[in-house]
Amino acid sequence: MSFTDLPASLASALAERGYETPTPVQQAVLEPEAHGRDLIVSAQTGSGKTIAFGLAFAAQVLDDEGRIRSTEAPLALVIAPTRELALQVSRELDWLYRPAGARIASCVGGMNAQQERRALRGGANIVVGTPGRLRDHLERGALDLSGLGAVVLDEADEMLDMGFREELEHILDATPDGRRVLMFSATMPRPIEAMARRYQHEALRIATAGAARGHGDISYQAVTVSPSEIENAVVNLLRFHEAETAILFCATREKVRHLHATLQERGFGVVALSGEHSQSERNQALQALRDGRARVCVATDVAARGIDLPGLSLVIHVEIPRDAETLQHRSGRTGRAGRKGIAVILVPYPRRKRVESMLRHAKINAEWVPAPDRDAIIAQDRARLLEALMQPVEAGEADRALAETLLERRSASEIATMLVQTHRARMPEPEELLVNSAEAHRNAQKEKHRPGFDDVVWFRMDIGRRQNADPRWVLPILCRRGHVTRNEIGAIRIGQHETYFQIPSNVADNFARAAARTAGDDGDGSDLTIERSNAPPRAEARVNKGKKRPANRPAPPPRYHQRRSRKG
Structure with missing residues (x-):
């Protein structure tokens, strides 16, 4: 199938941009069974879905001659989760519908609202915007939806996940009967299904995302690291891959700020994107990535929505995604339009099981590898340099004359050495990873154990989290009741109804006798039962599982309640 059956204005726009055959999602929305119907389209980012929904609502905005219909109110509305994505969609639809004479208006947060209102009143045919700004224009009377023929929800799942349900429902409730509703989303969670049932009629489902949740052009790697070595691992991954453009995902603005400063200090060309940056700052950051002044972007999830960087070949999840959808x-952001990409998840050793579960849920096969060390990076540098120097070179007379002068003054070996040193001097130094294996991590953890606690006896007391037990007041009680010092009390484990703690074996008998002698009822913790435990906390919990707890449990010492009340 080709684009030849489209209106002449759209066909000419696609031909001018070099489009010859539709992508799967574009072909699906052009099939006869999709004409005029509501659509639920499950399509991955980078699959050509912007052009797909632009073609899908052509019948609602063009006349029989392929020109834009003459109306004062907008004919189509596209809603996107972020301003970057909305502006990107606006640019795409602008060149697609320019030959048809369409006027596109963008309505996004952070831009001049008065200019947007003038554009809407001036007769915009297609409106693209974010939920909050569109609702604001609607409530002010600047956005007239009475003539709307189609409304598109782009990345609908993300808009709901970001808390835009109320805004979306407000906008959709204001649209006229008979308009088409086209939902485009990479995933279809239950909230999307509920919204589809409410606002769509006999919608056609189109799934082009494939059975596998991950992108076929993305190679996934899970890199195990010590929690203290995450930033060094990021440095080495960037140096090892030397991607044209890389994006690093963090969970919070604070982490973005810190990692951005760290990478700047180490010599990387890096920009940051988070909610604390203005629209002007975001535009400058994206332009720096596009023109090559920066090669690394550190961003939060929300700030990176809609970013489309053609050279982006490396994604690093510095902090583990909250779920499989976020991972996807x-x-x-990489592996788009047929290009290959790499997605790396940094996995602190204690969180490996969680990541394995997430990957299974996402149906992604990731290769588990260690972070690249210094030797691996140097080997990569050598291979890249040799490949670059073996490329054909076109040199002018001045360059050749300088090369001859160098050969007269230095040997070929010295010149080659200087060339290698100059090349390496432009790149940040790799980091020495102190802990780079799970076994080394476990050994390091063992070394942290306090001396004298290799042989211990577990004790228990009959108070736990339900009674607001806290180590700050448990520890003094144990010292007073057992006639021991703080240094003779090991780990304290507070459960729901009991608290367990370690006492070295050589003082366990004396501790037990002292705890029995000091049992009483004077309100300072002496009313609590302290006794030996038959097993460590987890094993004891399994034995006691299902047993009925006593109805009346002792309360914490009065002084503890007083401290809590003073803190307010």
């Missing part, structure tokens, strides 16, 4: 959306 983050990784989908």
Whole structure:
């Protein structure tokens, strides 16, 4: 199938941009069974879905001659989760519908609202915007939806996930009967299904995302690291891959700020994107990535929505995604339009099981590898340099004359050495990873154990979290009741109804006798039962599981309640 059956204005716009055959999602919306119907389209980012929904609502905005219909109110509305994505969609629809004479208006947060209102009143045919700004224009009377023929929800799942349900429902409730509703989303969670049932009629489902949740053009790697070595691992991953453009995902603005400063200090060309940056700052950051002044972007999930960087070949999840959908959306920034990409998840050793579960849920096969060390990076540098120097060179007379002068003054070996040193001097130094294996991590953890606690006896007391037990007041009680010092009390484990703690074996008998002698009822903790435990906390919990707890449990010492009340 080709684009030849489209209106002449759209066909000419696509031909001018070099489009010859539709992508799967574009072909699906052009099939006869999709004409005029509501659509639920499950399509990955980077699959050509912007052009797909632009073509899908052509019948609602063009006349029989392929020109834009003459109306005062907008004919189509596209809603996107972020301003970057909305502006990107606006640019795409602008060149697609320019030959048809369409006027596109963008309505996004952070831009001049008065200019947007003038554009809407001036007769915009297609409106693209974010939920909050569109609702604001609607409530002010600047956005007239009475003539709307189609409304598109782009990345609908993300808009609901970001808390835009109320805004979306407000906008959709204001649209006229008979308009088409086209939902485009990479995933289809239950909230999307509920919204589809409410606002769509006999919608056609189109799934082009494939059975596998991950992108076929993305290679996934899970890199195990010590929690203290995450930033060094990021440095080495950037140096090892030397991607044209890379994006690093963090969970918070604070982490973005810190990692951005760290990478700047180490010599990387890096920009940051988070909610604390203005629209002007965001535009400058994206332009720096596009023109090559920066090669690394550190961003939060929300700030990176809608970013489309053609050279983006590396995504690093510095902090583990909260769920499989977030993993998919983050990784989908690379591996677009047939290009290959790499998505790396940094996995602190204690969180490996969680990541394995997430990957299974996402149906992603990731390769588990260690972070690249210094030797691996140097080997990569050598291979890249040799490949670059073996490329054909076109040199002018001045360059050749300088090369001859160098050969007269230095040997070929010295010149080559200087060339290698100059090349390496432009790149940040790799980091020495102190802990780079799970076994080394476990050994390091063992070394942290306090001396004298290799042989211990577990004791228990009959108070736990339900009674607001806290180590700050448990510890003094144990010292007073057992006639021991703080240094003779090991780990304290507070459960729901009991608290367990360690006492070295050589003082356990004396501790037990002292705790029995000091049992009483004077309100300072002496009313609590302290006794030996038959097993460590977890094993004891399994034995006691299902047993009925006593109805009346002792309360914490009065002084503890007083401290809590003073803190307010």
